[in-house]
Amino acid sequence: MSDLDQNLAKLNQYLARFRGQGIENHIGGKNLPAISGATFNTHSPVDESLICSVAKSGKKDIDAAAQAARNAFPAWQDLQATERRGILHSMADGIEARAEEIALCECWDTGQAVRFMSKAALRGAENFRFFADRALSARDGQVLPSATLMNVTTRKPIGPVGVITPWNTPFMLSTWKIAPALAAGCTVVHKPAEFSPVTARILMEIAEDSGLPKGVLNLVNGFGDEAGKALTEHPDIKAIAFVGESKTGSMIMKQGADTLKRVHFELGGKNPVIVFEDADLERALDAAVFMIYSLNGERCTSSSRLLLQDSIAAEFEGRLIERVNKIKVGHPLDPATELGPLIHKTHFDKVTGYFETALKEGATISAGGKQIGESGYFVAPTLFTNASNDMKIAQEEIFGPVLTALRFSDEWDALEIANEIKYGLTGYIWTNDLTRALRISDRLEAGMIWVNSENVRHLPTPFGGIKASGIGRDGGDWSFDFYMEQKHIGFATGSHKIPKLGI
Numbered sequence: 001m002s003d004l005d006q007n008l009a010k011l012n013q014y015l016a017r018f019r020g021q022g023i024e025n026h027i028g029g030k031n032l033p034a035i036s037g038a039t040f041n042t043h044s045p046v047d048e049s050l051i052c053s054v055a056k057s058g059k060k061d062i063d064a065a066a067q068a069a070r071n072a073f074p075a076w077q078d079l080q081a082t083e084r085r086g087i088l089h090s091m092a093d094g095i096e097a098r099a100e101e102i103a104l105c106e107c108w109d110t111g112q113a114v115r116f117m118s119k120a121a122l123r124g125a126e127n128f129r130f131f132a133d134r135a136l137s138a139r140d141g142q143v144l145p146s147a148t149l150m151n152v153t154t155r156k157p158i159g160p161v162g163v164i165t166p167w168n169t170p171f172m173l174s175t176w177k178i179a180p181a182l183a184a185g186c187t188v189v190h191k192p193a194e195f196s197p198v199t200a201r202i203l204m205e206i207a208e209d210s211g212l213p214k215g216v217l218n219l220v221n222g223f224g225d226e227a228g229k230a231l232t233e234h235p236d237i238k239a240i241a242f243v244g245e246s247k248t249g250s251m252i253m254k255q256g257a258d259t260l261k262r263v264h265f266e267l268g269g270k271n272p273v274i275v276f277e278d279a280d281l282e283r284a285l286d287a288a289v290f291m292i293y294s295l296n297g298e299r300c301t302s303s304s305r306l307l308l309q310d311s312i313a314a315e316f317e318g319r320l321i322e323r324v325n326k327i328k329v330g331h332p333l334d335p336a337t338e339l340g341p342l343i344h345k346t347h348f349d350k351v352t353g354y355f356e357t358a359l360k361e362g363a364t365i366s367a368g369g370k371q372i373g374e375s376g377y378f379v380a381p382t383l384f385t386n387a388s389n390d391m392k393i394a395q396e397e398i399f400g401p402v403l404t405a406l407r408f409s410d411e412w413d414a415l416e417i418a419n420e421i422k423y424g425l426t427g428y429i430w431t432n433d434l435t436r437a438l439r440i441s442d443r444l445e446a447g448m449i450w451v452n453s454e455n456v457r458h459l460p461t462p463f464g465g466i467k468a469s470g471i472g473r474d475g476g477d478w479s480f481d482f483y484m485e486q487k488h489i490g491f492a493t494g495s496h497k498i499p500k501l502g503i
Contacts (some may be wrong), residue, residue, distance in 0.1 A: 007114065011104045013053065015198075021198055022053035025061060025221060026204045029214025034248070035060045035221070036293045036422050042197055045111040045348075046376045047333060056223035062189070062230035065218040068161035070188040070236045072215030077157045077185035081135045081445040087134035088183060090210035095125040095175070098206065099382040102199050106171055107332040109198045110340035111377065112332050116295055117169075118174050122423040124175035124203075130459045131479070133334035138480050140234075141487075148496035157185030158262065159238040162231040164252075165200070166222075167193035167343050168399075174200060177241045177469040178217065180479035184481040186239075189218045191231055193244075195344050196223050208245040213274050224248065232256045234241045239263065239482065243300075245397075246423075248466040264472035264482045266300065266464060268397040269425030272418040273303035274440065276411070277311045279430035280452070285316065287428065287454040288403075293381050296340055297401035298347075301448075301455045303396060306405045315347055315409045317366065320405070327381045327401075339401055341377040347376035351400035354393055363387040364405075389417045397423065411436060419445045425465035426455065447473075 001009075022039065024031045033039075038056040043049060055061075076084075095102065107114050132325050142152035161181050165174045170192055181188050187376040192200035204219045220227055232240050232255040239262035242252055246267040272290065275284045280283030288474055291303035308316050310354040332340035342348045370380045382402045393404045408414040418427060427446040431437050437451045450456065457463070462473035470480055 004331055004334040007104055009334075010100065011108055011333065014101045015108070018052040018198060019050075022223060023055065023201045025055045025057060025065070026208075026219040027061070027215075028071075028218065029208070032061075034058065035064070038170045040107070040223075042195070044108050045343050046108065046488050047376050048226075049294060051198065054194070055218045056077060057191075057227040058401040059226070059230040061220050061222070062227055062234060065189045065220045066160060066220050066231075066236040068215040069189050072213060073157075073160055073187045074324045075165065075246060076213060076216050077188055079185075081138065084183060084185070085132045085135045087211055088128050088135065088179065090136065090204055091212070092125040092128035093134065094206035095121060095128065095203075095211050098202060099125070102202055104173055104333065105198045105202065106169075106196070107340070109196045110167060110343055111332055112168065112169065112295060112298075113222075113337045113340045115335055115337070117332075120169050120172040124172045126459070127172070127175040128179045128209065130154060131179040131183040134180075134477070134480070137485065138184050142338070145493075148493060149490040150493050151490045154487050155184075156487060158483055158485050160187045160189065160236055161239045161241065162237045162244045163188055163190045163481060164228055164231065164240065164244070165192050167192070167196040168300075169295065171199040171203065171475070173243050176474060177243070180474070181241070181483050182212075184480050184483040186483050187216045187218075189220060189231060189237065191220050191222065191227050194221070194223050199251035209485055219413070222261070228252075228458065229255055232261065233259065234322045235259050237261065241482070249470070252427045262482070264474075266474070267425075267468060267470045268399075268423055268433060269300045269302070269465060269469050270305060270307045270308050270395065270397050270421055270423045271301060271303050271426040271428070271446070272444075273428035274307045274408075274414050274430065275309065275312070275316065276414075276429075276431040276436065277309045278432045278435070280432065281316060283452070284430040285319055285323065287430075288320070289327075291428065291454050292403045293324070293327055293401050297381075298399055299345065301312060301400075301456075303426075303428050304398065304403060305418075306403055307408050307417055308405060309414075310407055310409055313405075317383075320368050320403075321383060324383050324403075329372050329378055329380060330474055339381055342379060342400060343377070344375060347399070348379070351398055354396075354398050354402060357392075358384045358387075358393045361391040361393065363391060363393060368401075389420055392438075395421055398502075411440060415440060415443050417459060419443075419459075422468040423465070424467035428451070428454070428461065
């Protein structure tokens with residue numbers, strides 16, 4: 001039996017219970033259908049087959065979940081940090097124990113290749129362990145004495161929060177938001193993307209098995225215009241952590257305005273990888289290919305704009321075309337597959353629509369630019385060349401395995417091209433000139449920059465973007481800055497003079 005056949009057999013075992021009973025909400029420790037009784041179906045992008053039915057929630061379901069989170073908050077915030085740490089470590093253990101199940105289900109649910117999803121599940125466990133250990137110091141503050149006062153600071157959890165996660169690597173990204181919220185002492189209402197609900201349910205089961213108290217984590221499935229809107233508007237939800245499109249982030253900010261809701265947004269990107277003539281071109285090529293064609297190109301940090309210095313552009317593009325044409329597109333459960341199908345027909349139509357756009361704008365499709373197969377949402381890895389920065393293919397986030405190559409003359413030209421865009425999430429610089437790297441990284445408009453490297457995530461560092469790419473930072477104590485309120489307390493150290501009125 002091949003590796004693919006073995007993975008398919010295991011997948012069918014894991015999905016059997018979902019196919020039989022569907023996916024319900026989980027509110028206050030109970031599995032519940034939507035109050036209206038409504039459901040929707042989720043399908044695999046591999047072959048459009050039905051996975052299962054899912055509860056389609058509305059305002060009443062969100063209200064019940066928010067109430068459960070509010071009721072559970074006092075006891076959870078008062079729980080000793082060592083006990084919270086223990087529960088979160090148990091959740092990490094549970095994730096590791098079910099890593100294969102999580103990976104295979106996520107591949108079938110999203111179309112992502114198993115070679116990447118197996119690592120994403122384990123990264124989820126790492127997220128829980130990291131923030132579990134940080135829980136012990138989450139409320140630590142500073143001592144700031146003045147002439148008359150001993151000033152101390154501390155942090156307290158903000159309260160029940162809403163977490164809205166996307167359909168690209170949904171399990172890992174949900175742990176990236178939920179783990180620090182729980183570590184800080186917040187309770188959570190989680191609404192996963194409607195296109196990828198399966199692994200959110202598995203995470204909920206792991207939480208229960210790990211002894212997480214009822215109501216601390218609640219799962220509500222549904223669509224953004226109903227369940228998502230109700231969550232962002234709910235007065236008991238003190239903050240919203242959202243990962244997704246910039247346009248949706250703007251809508252959430254408007255919806256939360258009346259309740260003065262705190263927001264944390266990880267939004268879109270159209271990230272440049274800038275390759276100078278003095279760079280290690282072999283490593284730059286490896287990184288450029290990896291950062292756009294891995295994870296089906298459905299990642300906010302993908303290097304979707306390739307900026308090449310004129311002197312090396314033709315040679316680099318020629319080698320790039322060879323590499324792109326050799327990328328293996330196939331079944332996501334086949335370990336040899338490098339690129340699986342796109343998540344959904346809606347997204348497939350959006351991505352493939354840019355093929356015609358590129359030709360109309362005068363660019364060249366040097367690789368790909370077509371659908372593969374007659375079923376499922378498979379797209380050939382695509383490269384646009386002869387492009388200019390004013391084209392839609394250079395300005396708009398395509399969010400697929402599509403790379404646009406641009407050319408520049410010198411570093412100031414490169415900076416102008418890189419910064420002349422509404423996004424500012426990541427940037428990648430390839431040069432062996434240290435002073436140039438310092439100049440470019442200082443002026444490049446991005447929240448995260450890697451020099452002579454692909455995106456290598458280090459959990460203590462801040463993660464987030466500027467401009468239309470987001471608000472706030474994840475990672476290390478930056479996560480706690482969002483999920484906690486800062487408090488200041490001043491203790492008088494003597495009988496200092498107090499101004500007297502009304503004498």
